[in-house]
Amino acid sequence: MLEYLPRSKQHAELHTTQFGIEECIPGHFFGPAVRSHYLLHYVLSGQGVFEVEGKRYYLKKGQGFLIFPEIITYYQADTSDPWTYCWVGFNGTSAELLLKQAGLTKASPIIHYDRDDMIYQYLQLMNESRVFHKARETRLTGLLYLLLSQLVEYGPVASPEVKETRAEIYVEQVKDFIEMNYPQSITVEDIAQYIGLNRSYLCSLFKERMSVSIQNYLIHYRINKACEMMGNAELSIADISRSVGYNDPLLFSKMFKKLKGSSPKNYRTEIQAQIQDDTQESMIQIEEEHLFYSYMPSSN
CATH class of the missing domain: 1.10.10.60 (Homeodomain-like)
Structure with a gap:
């Protein structure tokens, strides 16, 4: 099963370009080649090898690999136990940041996710989205966000660089929330609940980066x-x-x-x-x- 999708004009921040599931024949390979978008493969059964920038990774069920745009890669199914994998291609201005939050970088392109079958389920739901007409593109984007959220939530501990990036995102979320809701009777607790962080932690983080408390920022x-x-x-x-x-x-x-x-x-x-x-x-x-x-x- 494979489906290619047209370029999204509605969801520039993140959008799906293709998705599919394939039961590979022994020794089936692709590449060396480059892609113009991100392409995430997740192994459902069997095993195979993924090669990128001089490194070789042997992968099996519960693992996967991420192909970055314009990077030469090669991957091949095992000759005796060929893999079956699902994949999703995507792009957008938020893609790189979300992947970093999931611990996926050019230096670390391997996925480790064996807690459940949620990734496969999201791919199945993408396939079932064919019944939607007016809202299909939005639904696909939502499912892609859900899929990536699983990798972010259960991925490796974020590096200091990624933690810094997250802090910047939280600060921007506070500022955006205030900009949109300042006419209302909002409190710092309301802001913390909206962002999903502990009030004390969010206040400390905001003041550290803005040199002013959230309350004083709201008043100003x-x-x-x-x-x-x-x-x-x-x-x-x-x-x-x-x-x-x-x-x-x-x-x-x-x-x-x-x-x-x-x-x-x-x-x-x-x-x-x-x-x-x-x-x-x-x-x-x-x-x-x-x-x-x-x-x-x-x-x-």
Whole structure:
């Protein structure tokens, strides 16, 4: 069973390019050759050999190998006990990072997963996705994420480099969550639950990299958003307060003055005066340019 899929325009971060299952004949081989995408093979039974960059790996059931794009590889089924394997090809901007989280790199391309048959089940579900029409591409992407999540969860302990990468991802997730939900009554605990980390650990990690606590980052973000709204004369101070997640206008005024050095009312007066001055200055400049061009002699 083999199926090739068209290039995905909807899921640029991760998408399936092909998948299949093959019961190889004795000695069946492929390569040496290169691929234009990632190609993950998982051995269901039998055994064989995988060669890449001068290294040879003898593999059996519960193991597999990952082919990286543009890397020459060769693999061959055993002559007496040929392997049956399933595979999935994929690509996308998130692919390399997910594979690193699973401990799969060019220097370490071998998969060890013998706890259950989930990888095979996900391949089977990919095959069954043919019955979907409008949502098939999304379903395939979801199944690919699930498959890779198994390798990440039960893969080797992450290297320091990968741990650093994960920390950066968690920080970005905090910032993204705040950006999308700051108008709501969110707490640091809500953020930690969303990301799936212990609150204390997440706070420590965030402060280490951002030099500010999550709580203070949230407060600064809300107040800065409030400042952006101050120029809108149709919004009252109470409207702005509610729009940035403060249902209590007094608390909003207190936090605003603490960060900006003046009350929301005074800050707004200064902003509106500045807007008025800028408008008048622009009008004067336009009038002066008009007079200048009016007095310029015409050329024949």
